[in-house]
Amino acid sequence: xxxxxxxxxxxxxxxxxxxxxxxxxxxxxxxxxxxxxxxxxxxxxxxxxxxxxxxxxxxxxxxxxxxxxxxxxxxxxxxxxxxxxxxxxxxxxxxxxxxxxxxxxxxxxxxxxxxxxxxxxxxxxxxxxxxxxxxxxxxxxxxxxxxxxxxxxxxxxxxxxxxxxxxxxxxxxxxxxxxxxxxxxxxxxxxxxxxxxxxxxxxxxxxxxxxxxxxxxxxxxxxxxxxxxxxxxxxxxxxxxxxxxxxxxxxxxxxxxxxxxxxxxxxxxxxxxxxxxxxxxxxxxxxxxxxxxxxxxxxxxxxxxxxxxxxxxxxxxxxxxxxxxxxxxxxxxxx
Amino acid sequence: xxxxxxxxxxxxxxxxxxxxxxxxxxxxxxxxxxxxxxxxxxxxxxxxxxxxxxxxxxxxxxxxxxxxxxxxxxxxxxxxxxxxxxxxxxxxxxxxxxxxxxxxxxxxxxxxxxxxxxxxxxxxxxxxxxxxxxxxxxxxxxxxxxxxxxxxxxxxxxxxxxxxxxxxxxxxxxxxxxxxxxxxxxxxxxxxxxxxxxxxxxxxxxxxxxxxxxxxxxxxxxxxxxxxxxxxxxxxxxxxxxxxxxxxxxxxxxxxxxxxxxxxxxxxxxxxxxxxxxxxxxxxxxxxxxxxxxxxxxxxxxxxxxxxxxxxxxxxxxxxxxxxxxxxxxxxxxxxxxxxxxxxxxxxxxxxxxxxxxxxxxxxxxxxxxxxxxxxxxxxxxxxxxxxxxxxxxxxxxxxxxxxxxxxxxxxxxxxxxxxxxxxxxxxxxxxxxxxxxxxxxxxxxxxxxxxxxxxxxxxxxxxxxxxxxxxxxxxxxxxxxxxxxxxxxxxxxxxxxxxx
Ligand SMILES: Nc1ncnc2c1ncn2[C@@H]1O[C@H](COP(=O)(O)OP(=O)(O)OP(=O)(O)O)[C@@H](O)[C@H]1O
Ligand SMILES: [Mg+2]
Numbered sequence: 068x069x070x071x072x073x074x075x076x077x078x079x080x081x082x083x084x085x086x087x088x089x090x091x092x093x094x095x096x097x098x099x100x101x102x103x104x105x106x107x108x109x110x111x112x113x114x115x116x117x118x119x120x121x122x123x124x125x126x127x128x129x130x131x132x133x134x135x136x137x138x139x140x141x142x143x144x145x146x147x148x149x150x151x152x153x154x155x156x157x158x159x160x161x162x163x164x165x166x167x168x169x170x171x172x173x174x175x176x177x178x179x180x181x182x183x184x185x186x187x188x189x190x191x192x193x194x195x196x197x198x199x200x201x202x203x204x205x206x207x208x209x210x211x212x213x214x215x216x217x218x219x220x221x222x223x224x225x226x227x228x229x230x231x232x233x234x235x236x237x238x239x240x241x242x243x244x245x246x247x248x249x250x251x252x253x254x255x256x257x258x259x260x261x262x263x264x265x266x267x268x269x270x271x272x273x274x275x276x277x278x279x280x281x282x283x284x285x286x287x288x289x290x291x292x293x294x295x296x297x298x299x300x301x302x303x304x305x306x307x308x309x310x311x312x313x314x315x316x317x318x319x320x321x322x323x324x325x326x327x328x329x330x331x332x333x334x335x336x337x338x339x340x341x342x343x344x345x346x347x348x349x350x351x352x353x354x355x356x357x358x359x360x361x362x363x364x365x366x367x368x369x370x371x372x373x374x375x376x377x378x379x380x381x382x383x384x385x386x387x388x389x390x391x392x393x394x395x396x397x398x399x400x401x402x
Numbered sequence: 403x404x405x406x407x408x409x410x411x412x413x414x415x416x417x418x419x420x421x422x423x424x425x426x427x428x429x430x431x432x433x434x435x436x437x438x439x440x441x442x443x444x445x446x447x448x449x450x451x452x453x454x455x456x457x458x459x460x461x462x463x464x465x466x467x468x469x470x471x472x473x474x475x476x477x478x479x480x481x482x483x484x485x486x487x488x489x490x491x492x493x494x495x496x497x498x499x500x501x502x503x504x505x506x507x508x509x510x511x512x513x514x515x516x517x518x519x520x521x522x523x524x525x526x527x528x529x530x531x532x533x534x535x536x537x538x539x540x541x542x543x544x545x546x547x548x549x550x551x552x553x554x555x556x557x558x559x560x561x562x563x564x565x566x567x568x569x570x571x572x573x574x575x576x577x578x579x580x581x582x583x584x585x586x587x588x589x590x591x592x593x594x595x596x597x598x599x600x601x602x603x604x605x606x607x608x609x610x611x612x613x614x615x616x617x618x619x620x621x622x623x624x625x626x627x628x629x630x631x632x633x634x635x636x637x638x639x640x641x642x643x644x645x646x647x648x649x650x651x652x653x654x655x656x657x658x659x660x661x662x663x664x665x666x667x668x669x670x671x672x673x674x675x676x677x678x679x680x681x682x683x684x685x686x687x688x689x690x691x692x693x694x695x696x697x698x699x700x701x702x703x704x705x706x707x708x709x710x711x712x713x714x715x716x717x718x719x720x721x722x723x724x725x726x727x728x729x730x731x732x733x734x735x736x737x738x739x740x741x742x743x744x745x746x747x748x749x750x751x752x753x754x755x756x757x758x759x760x761x762x763x764x765x766x767x768x769x770x771x772x773x774x775x776x777x778x779x780x781x782x783x784x785x786x787x788x789x790x791x792x793x794x795x796x797x798x799x800x801x802x803x804x805x806x807x808x809x810x811x812x813x814x815x816x817x818x819x820x821x822x823x824x825x826x827x828x829x830x831x832x833x834x835x836x837x838x839x840x841x842x843x844x845x846x847x848x849x850x851x852x853x854x855x856x857x858x859x860x861x862x863x864x865x866x867x868x869x870x871x872x873x874x875x876x877x878x879x880x881x882x883x884x885x886x887x888x889x890x891x892x893x894x895x896x897x898x899x900x901x902x903x
Pocket of ligand 1: 422423444447448449450451491793795805807808833
């Protein structure tokens, strides 16, 4: 197991290091950091800052995937939260705590919808969350009356562009959420229970675990994380765009979890590894922009690099494949 | 050394896993027209050797020859092409296909490239008839109990009637009737010239069926013997590397006329799973055995008590209080524990580690907010590993990498950690070797003496007789006879199972 841990950490870290190294070659000032007005500036900080929304989504996504589910609706929840925040800020209810509470409530409600569809009504997670993925943007447009809602509120904007402890606020927020969830998972038995119900739901039921409640809760956490990401994104651009806020971000989040070595069929998960996955994705986007390659090649290069990383992780992958084909062959074997 | 007409010949076969030498330099010759037993303790390397022969694992060294020609099977399909058909220890069919399709998967009868479903179903029915198995072949495999699934896997392998048939603990969850049928079929196959290799922990079966046997210990071959010439004691000491202490057949402490209210009482209990009008009561310290044929309702009684099926009629009482569990969680809160029959789907949580698998029931009982410290976990795991003699090089490795019998012990350890008042064991010794078997029976007696109530469903009558002070014989989902105290004997139970009401 210690071998496996080393191995699990090793490949994603190596990939990240290689991408950062490529940046060093492309532009030597990539690692340059500068402190101005008590705030750190530089490309590295930039990468962290841009990663924050995806990191927030990926934290919730890790838990959902660990139970063997998936949450496609997080991008849409980002849009709904954005619309709700922007409209509240333009109304007379524009005090910061109220807006934040409303956003969290929206995320929680969305998570509860997903959670009940999956755990009470037994709908396949991919279908259940697809409903909100499609409907969510429609809801956001309704709230915004089809417009892009902008607002002027410096206190709220500081969630996206302010700084704390010398770092951009989104980075600090993502770090705090990460630490909170990681603590909840690993310093209580929650992480073990989530992993067990993903590995073998039947056996978990026999163990007295309430698998339904566990599944319900992970979607709620995912919804809450999406709401926080929604606030960060909305505050960053000081406006809510129902069509584009958080668009395709759910896919980046899923990818980050997979890069972190989690299996979509559920089971083991690791939040630190997921975070490395997020950084790989973001560092690569930055690299492509900085290298001056024509933008039209961006997506292709990005997917190629991701493919390589996934293949690099193939020792475990290949073993699984071998196990799978072993199982199938053993059947054929009796033929 | 190389014997005449050896169909399958192994020379110096080795297989290593991280940190474990599972099979070390093993030679074996399997002759046409013989039934050959492969014996050894849990974790001796029997299943691994079989998987090496059949292409699931690639050997780290050695030669495998079929009819004198070296082969190197890449997959079980490949092994099949060389004439080896196998039933693995863990049923390895597709649960989401029908029984009929599973039986003929990969060799479906076809006409003009299309599967002839009608013929397939007819053939399937006829094939299962040979095993006196009268089930709906169009149902999904997963809707049948593990014992039935095992019979289906055996039927499939036997029907492929190859040069070599390998069976890894085929009788682990079968009762005597099915075992008898299986043996008949195996003998017929042998007489037709098939070579059969069979793994089992039942020595009676070894002596009843096999011509020769090979003993393994710690991955190495101890020797090959002619069964009829090897006394039982010698065989046991070859397997264990020491003598087995004679096990006295004392029963759990007998409570005849207790004045206390019964610890557990079932009155006219019927459940959603089909059992009807079950009545019995148990005192603290009682060991109740549930006997009966396959599908007679043994497991269903266990399931109803553990809150897996809902109670439709009648009632259960715990002491004075009524008890109506709606989920395992509620049953556990009332002091119940259940080791399920099907350890692969209901027991082990793979790929979580051995440690996590052991402590998880206790942890679930404590609640998520009171995690066991790592040092406490390690201590609990080390104690249980020692107490149940679990062969496990590293408690952090995934449980699926343990041998079958050792997985079973981990599940038992898991529930003992919760200190249940009522422990329900459904086929507790499935796949457990004779050395450990004796120790587990001893452990069960000790727990009963400490006041735990035990309910054991088992297809092994000998085992039930050894420790029960009351045996309930089930038939057709009803309780047909209760045998208690001095009346308990193997013959009495057998007669009760056989006789019509
Ligand atoms: N896939 C694997 N990875 C690592 N170790 C393994 C693996 N499979 C088996 N082992 C180890 O190899 C040894 C032999 O296991 P094997 O399953 O062959 O035992 P067995 O003789 O079949 O025992 P049982 O009677 O309990 O079925 C055990 O110590 C086991 O832990
Ligand atoms: Mg085995």
